[in-house]
Amino acid sequence: xxxxxxxxxxxxxxxVTAGKAAAAVSRAAGRGSGSVIGGRVALKLxxxxxxxxxxxxxxxxxxxxxxKTTTTRLLAEALRANGExxxxxxxxxxxxxxxxxxxxxxxxxxxxxxxxxxxLAGVARDVKPKAIALLNLSRDQLDRAAxxxxxxxxxxxxxxxxDAVIIANADDPLITWAASxxxxxxxxxxxxxxxxxxxxxxxxxGVLQRPAEDWFCGECGFxxxxxxxxxxxxxxxxxxxxxxxxxxxxxxxxxxSNAAVSAAAAAAFGVDPKVALERMYKVQAVAGRYDVVxxxxxxxxxxxxxxxxxxxxxxxxxxxxxxxxILSVNARGADGTDTSWLWDVDYTRLAGHPIxxxxxxxxxxxxxxxxxxxxxxxxxxxxxxVRTSPAGRIEAIANYTAFQDLRRRVGx
Numbered sequence: 001x002x003x004x005x006x007x008x009x010x011x012x013x014x015x016v017t018a019g020k021a022a023a024a025v026s027r028a029a030g031r032g033s034g035s036v037i038g039g040r041v042a043l044k045l046x047x048x049x050x051x052x053x054x055x056x057x058x059x060x061x062x063x064x065x066x067x068k069t070t071t072t073r074l075l076a077e078a079l080r081a082n083g084e085x086x087x088x089x090x091x092x093x094x095x096x097x098x099x100x101x102x103x104x105x106x107x108x109x110x111x112x113x114x115x116x117x118x119x120l121a122g123v124a125r126d127v128k129p130k131a132i133a134l135l136n137l138s139r140d141q142l143d144r145a146a147x148x149x150x151x152x153x154x155x156x157x158x159x160x161x162x163d164a165v166i167i168a169n170a171d172d173p174l175i176t177w178a179a180s181x182x183x184x185x186x187x188x189x190x191x192x193x194x195x196x197x198x199x200x201x202x203x204x205x206g207v208l209q210r211p212a213e214d215w216f217c218g219e220c221g222f223x224x225x226x227x228x229x230x231x232x233x234x235x236x237x238x239x240x241x242x243x244x245x246x247x248x249x250x251x252x253x254x255x256x257s258n259a260a261v262s263a264a265a266a267a268a269f270g271v272d273p274k275v276a277l278e279r280m281y282k283v284q285a286v287a288g289r290y291d292v293v294x295x296x297x298x299x300x301x302x303x304x305x306x307x308x309x310x311x312x313x314x315x316x317x318x319x320x321x322x323x324x325x326i327l328s329v330n331a332r333g334a335d336g337t338d339t340s341w342l343w344d345v346d347y348t349r350l351a352g353h354p355i356x357x358x359x360x361x362x363x364x365x366x367x368x369x370x371x372x373x374x375x376x377x378x379x380x381x382x383x384x385x386v387r388t389s390p391a392g393r394i395e396a397i398a399n400y401t402a403f404q405d406l407r408r409r410v411g412x
Contacts, residue, residue, distance in 0.1 A: 039096030064135030078276035083109030121158020189230035194309035321352030
C-alpha cells in the first residue's frame with residue numbers, strides 16, 4: 001500500500017490553490033466543471049504536480065477506445081470496499097483533468113484514473129501505477145489518434161518493462177500485442193464484438209486466423225494467450241475456476257465485459273471478486289449514459305456511441321422495431337473531425353425502426369443511411385426529433401459532443 005500523503009511543497013500548494021481558483025471561475029461562468037482549465041493552470045505553475053499528487057496513492061490506470069469511463073466507475077466502486085478512492089469520474093482523462101482530480105484526493109488510499117489512449121504512457125511514467133487495465137483498441141478520432149496499430153505500438157514501447165500489473169483483454173490482438181512487452185500481465189477473456197481493426201497480425205502483418213473464441217497468426221505464431229479470468233455469460237470466472245454472478249444496473253454485454261476486467265483489476269488490490277461485483281451494482285449511470293429522461297412527455301434513453309465499436313455494442317441494447325431511434329453526430333474537436341468512420345457502422349441493424357437524424361453532421365449521416373437503404377427523417381433539432389417520433393420509449397444515440405448537447409437540452 002502507498003504511504004500517507006506527504007506535505008506538498010509551497011510551489012505545489014500554490015499550484016493546487018491556483019488551479020482550484022481557475023476551476024471555480026470557469027464553473028461560475030457556466031463553462032463546465034473547470035477541471036481541465038484548473039489542471040492546466042496548476043501544471044503551468046508546477047509541471048511535476050501530477051507525480052507529486054500521486055505519491056501517496058495506489059494507482060490503477062484504465063485506458064481503451066471504448067468503455068474506459070464505465071470501467072473506471074465500476075473499478076472505483078469496487079476498490080471503495082478497501083478504502084477511500086479519488087477518481088476522474090467525469091471523464092476528464094488528459095493530464096490536466098487527471099491533475100485536477102488528484103488535487104482533491106489528499107485523504108484517499110486509491111487513485112482510479114481513466115487515461116486518454118494518447119497519453120497513457122506519459123501518465124504511467126508520472127504516477128507509477130500499481131496496475132493498468134487495457135480493454136480494447138479500435139478506430140476512433142482518426143484525425144488525432146491515427147491508426148490503431150500505431151497506437152498499440154506506442155503503448156508497447158511506452159509500457160515496456162513497467163512495474164505495474166497489466167490487466168489486459170486477451171481477446172483483442174492489439175491489446176495483447178501492446179501488453180506483451182510487460183513482465184506481469186493478467187490475461188482476461190473479456191470478449192471482442194468489433195473485430196474489423198484486428199484482422200492482420202500486429203506483430204508481423206500476416207492475416208489473423210479466428211477459429212471460435214481463439215485467434216492466432218499462422219505466419220509468425222503470435223497468438224491469444226492463456227487467460228486466468230474470463231467473462232462467461234452472466235458470470236466472471238476467477239483463476240480458481242469459481243464463477244461469480246454479474247448483476248449490474250448498466251445494460252449490455254459490453255458492460256459485463258467491463259465488469260470482468262474491473263473484477264480482475266480489483267483482485268490485484270486484494271478485493272474479493274464477490275465483494276467487487278456486488279459493489280458494482282451500485283453504479284446506475286455513468287456521466288449521463290443510459291439515463292432515461294422525460295422530455296416533451298416522452299421517455300428518452302440517452303446512449304453514447306463514439307466510434308464503430310461503440311455503435312455496434314449500442315445497437316444490441318435496443319429492442320426490436322417499432323422502437324423509435326434518434327441518431328445524432330457531430331464532428332467537433334473532441335469527436336474528431338473525420339466522419340469517414342460512419343461507413344464502417346452497420347446501420348442495417350436499425351432496419352424497421354423509425355429513425356430521426358440530427359446533429360452538426362446530420363447530412364453526412366443521412367447519406368450513410370440512404371446508402372444502407374433505411375427510411376429516416378432529418379430534423380432540425382432534438383425537440384423536433386422527439387415530437388415527430390412515433391409512440392414508445394425513444395432511444396437517443398449520439399457521439400461525444402452530440403451526447404453533451406442532448407444532456408444540456410434535457411437538463412441532465
